[in-house]
Amino acid sequence: QKEVEQNSGPLSVxxxxxxxxxxxxxxxxxxxxxxxxxYSGKSPELIMxxxxxxxxxxxxxxxxxxxxxxxxxxxxxxxxxxDSATYLCAVNWERDDKIIFGKGTRLHILx
Amino acid sequence: xxxxxxxxxxxxxxxxxxxxLECTVEGTSNPNLYWYRQAAGRGLxxxxxxxxxxxxxxxxxxxxxxxxxxxxxFILSSKKLLLSDSGFYLCAGDRGNTIYxxxxxxxxxx
Numbered sequence: 001q002k003e004v005e006q007n008s009g010p011l012s013v014x015x016x017x018x019x020x021x022x023x024x025x026x027x028x029x030x031x032x033x034x035x036x037x038x039y040s041g042k043s044p045e046l047i048m049x050x051x052x053x054x055x056x057x058x059x060x061x062x063x064x065x066x067x068x069x070x071x072x073x074x075x076x077x078x079x080x081x082x083d084s085a086t087y088l089c090a091v092n093w094e095r096d097d098k099i100i101f102g103k104g105t106r107l108h109i110l111x
Numbered sequence: 112x113x114x115x116x117x118x119x120x121x122x123x124x125x126x127x128x129x130x131x132l133e134c135t136v137e138g139t140s141n142p143n144l145y146w147y148r149q150a151a152g153r154g155l156x157x158x159x160x161x162x163x164x165x166x167x168x169x170x171x172x173x174x175x176x177x178x179x180x181x182x183x184x185f186i187l188s189s190k191k192l193l194l195s196d197s198g199f200y201l202c203a204g205d206r207g208n209t210i211y212x213x214x215x216x217x218x219x220x221x
Binding site: 046 | 147155160201209213215
């Protein structure tokens with residue numbers, strides 16, 4: 001059974017601080033990992049993806065992947081009120097055409 | 112660039128009525144296409160995905176069905192809606208190794 005787990009939150013972070021979002025997945029043989037941001041009432045938008053173990057940075061966002069621990073995280077530096085949203089983790093497994101999403105973590109940046 | 116169009120944006124349907132949600136993709140050929148549902152306060156549930164014309168994989172047994180009559184067209188249907196079918200329906204298509212979503216369709220079954 002392939003599952004993606006996230007803490008539902010809400011996670012409250014002061015403006016300007018680092019927000020850390022975590023995601024675990026249940027099955028080995030995973031290939032690709034994605035982070036999406038979803039504002040209330042809107043469709044998800046891709047923030048970044050990561051394929052290899054280690055860190056990947058894009059602006060204020062850093063994705064961290066540890067396949068041995070089946071763990072992927074997203075760090076948001078210098079958090080802004082506009083970062084307040086639900087963050088969805090998604091995983092694509094090898095030889096599989098489907099992408100499974102976690103239930104998302106609600107992030108609230110405190111002004 | 113790839114664009115995913117989805118309609119209608121919102122609809123209110125009575126229990127037992129039929130449903131048809133349509134999705135079309137521009138800017139790419141032979142994409143993998145997906146239908147997800149997001150119920151209130153819940154995560155994205157994969158309903159169907161398609162790797163080509165006429166090829167549909169169902170993830171969750173339910174009273175919904177999907178069809179792909181053309182390469183860039185994906186349709187979600189139901190013959191008789193249930194209250195539990197209410198939710199936010201999202202069509203998605205892949206580009207490279209990631210997927211991108213349409214604007215979504217809000218369905219309320221009353």
